[in-house]
Amino acid sequence: MRRPHPASRPAPQLRIKPPRQLIAESGADLEGHGLRRTMGLFQLVCFGVGAIVGTGIFVGLSDSVAKAGPAVVLSFALAAVTCVFTAFSFAELGGAIPVSGSSYSFAYATLGERTAFLVGWCLLLEYGVSVSAVAVGWSQYLNELLNSLVGWQLPDALSAGPGDGGVVNLPAVVVILLAATLLVRGVRESARATAAMAVLKIGILLLFLAIAFTAFQAGHLSPFATHGAGGVTAGASLAFFSYIGFDAITTAGEEVKNPRKNVPIAIMICIGLVTLLYCAVAVAAIGGLGADAVGDKPAALSLIVNQVTDSTVGGGVIAFGAVVAIASVVLAVMYGQTRILMSMSRDGLVPRVFERVSPKTATPAVNTWIVALVFAVPAAFASLDAVVNLTTIGTLAVMAVVNVAVVALRRSEPELKRSFRVPLYPASPILGVGFCLYLMYGTGWATWLQFAAFLVVGSLVYACYGRSRSRLVAPAAPGA
Template sequence: MPGSPANRFRIKSPERLVAEAGADLEGHGLKRHMGLYQLVCFGIGAIVGTGIFVGLSDSVAQAGPAVVVSFVLAAVTCVFTAFSFAELGGAIPVSGSSYSFAYAGLGEGTAFLVGWCLLLEYGISVSAVAVGWSQYVNELLHSLTGWQLPADLSAGPGDGGVINLPAVIVIALAAVLLVRGVRESARATAAMAILKLAILVAFCAIGFTAFKHGNLTPFSPAGLGGIGAGTTAAFFSYIGFDAITTAGEEARNPRRDIPVAILVCIGVVTVLYCAVALAAIGAIGGSEVGGRSAALSYVVNQVTGSTIGGGVIAFGAVIAIASVVLAVMYGQTRILMSMSRDGLIPRVFERVSPKTSTPVTGTLIVAVVFAVPAAFASLDSVVNLCTIGTLATMAVVNIAVIALRRGAPGLARTFRVPLYPVMPLLGVAFCLYLIYETGWTTWVQFAVFLAAGFLVYVLYGRRHSRLVATTAEVTPDATAAETQAV
């Protein structure tokens, strides 16, 4: 109805989102290849990478040994929001993730801005992760051959170089693998996830052999302020767990498996991060870990007195960070595909190859666009902007849970947020706190970014939206059939 709230706010019903996602738009659709094991590996592949292998040193520099508390606080923020993602990911199993959840709960304008913010979480984070990858490539080359890439070819202008060639190469390799097909990408991600977990467990075993309690004192040299700043830095290590929900159209049983995969990933990663931080600081002290590039390799070299162990860690980091690039690029292409399907961005992003069942053109565009900041930007210049965009998106997802509980109480939910509405409200509060900790410079950059997104929506997205281009709703029979198929 023209005067209904759904039309006024351009809200798309969850049933319609699911039905449209299942429709074969051009005779070619995505294929359901991923089970629970693949989803868990995909989640770990998206999370564990630059944040722990590279970003740990920044977190330690802020918080000292109390970085363990920072990791726990960052995990708590993620857990509150993970419950919300689990509920919505099981109820609305589509590729759009946060964007689609916002469309169903808060309307098209908010959804577009969420999708715009996801360019930071997924797109810019690809650049940041690729920059971190090059640090460990150099460390690996040095441990194997004693030679490193010249600074001009392994760092952008912000880090004293000319172009970060390894960062461009890893993005290109991920794009090639993604266009080959989801089955191949899932297998590669699973293998890399297992390898990097094994490497981190081995690091903990080595680090704890040299553990000294005195290295943990003073525990919090910068006080609560340092812990807060460390939490913001540590949060980057958790970015990517929501990428699991972008596999909603390629999971075999998304309503059951997506919620389970999200919660398993957060639990495993939190325990692992705290163990790695304790092992690193306990072995050589926070002052030695803080601010050091390729910190984990350095710790192992110091403990073992040899570069061989550090080389193994560097090899694991190269694999680990490459898997993050692969998983996050996958998520970005699926979100853009959902936005394109709704008409809010050009249709080129929704085209799926009949040969590979993947959005080939969209993947190549994403690779080219985000290879540019990877080649020329420094890691520090993009991490905070990526973090604030992610936090804003997570806050919206928590609000969407509340909106959909009220607006769609009959929606089939395979998982429900416990202690509702306390949990989602706490999720919003923790997100706002970490946004505050990013600092005013990041706030200004983010405000400019949002303003640009609003202009794009007004000038293009709103005019081309397919939601208002047709007044025909999905029929109940079609919706029921699709829901049963899912």
């Protein structure tokens, strides 16, 4: 038998799971896949703020200032613009496909299973590794709080990893385990705790602004762009870490009341609120202390308040706010990671243990404890600086894919119900991709090499495990 000429062979089909199938399998228009709809718009906004505001502004501000100087305000604005374009895309996709998988599910519905798996793999950086990074930042402010309250702090050996001059970071492990305990108890309890912490952290940042602006000196902002355009770009790549987490809102698609309406609204409110806060805090910090001083101090906000008030009380209040703020990020981001793994498990791409929901608490309890234990290890032994850039580039890559997914879904499913549409289509998602790639460039070649190695490992995991077990090809047996 003659073999067909290569040119005549049919092109391989992408393994795409249509949006309607994703929604039907998750029960997103009903009660959810064992999950309960308990989150309203206010709780969802608080959840988003809880996932965003934390280590990036309380700890990472100094790194961004060191790169950009007073022009760090432009760095935050550039990072915000990147987020806004991508937020439009998340809002459209979150309203059209209201399921727990977030960008993983969006990629599965538009770009195929292999791309979706690699997106889910990258989300291990955004949600998993960032939990470790955030927990390390929590440990730093816990020591600042203890020093303010009792004049004592944990020894370096027990509050920092080997890369930071210690042995093991016990506080970082503790905050992860506490977050896991709360998440396992139930989404309603977690949402209430996150809402309370989000309101508190915004209040603390407003208090910081009120104090810091009393010591504002315009001369501290001059010269403005001390490190030029390159410094602004490098600062924006670092500042972007401060915005990581807003897309976690879309991981709650199956536990939100009226998700097609509330998910897009919550995303836009969160980005606008957080951007205003970040830019104001950056101006107040540099104006009150000077760029060189801010860039040299990890717990800069507390130190600025101490200097302005000539007392450790104000700094202690800021440190307390940071401890609460960063703990809420750990809680919200861990929530997002468990829901991503839950969606991948339903599809057969990761072990089935991740999709099991406790009938008592309606939460993926085993999934949550696995995530907590796995990412407590790098939290205990890694340095914050060692993972920030890798987390950032992985997140930016996922966001670039989400922007592409909007275009792909418009072409493949033009009639699909959408509660929100990106403005200025197709310019908006195209600009979103461009800004993501630009900030990825600013992370440096060493980070690119690490990220490339990470993707190679992910591709091998998919080829050796996920592809053959995919339920899109071989559906699970009834009752399995």
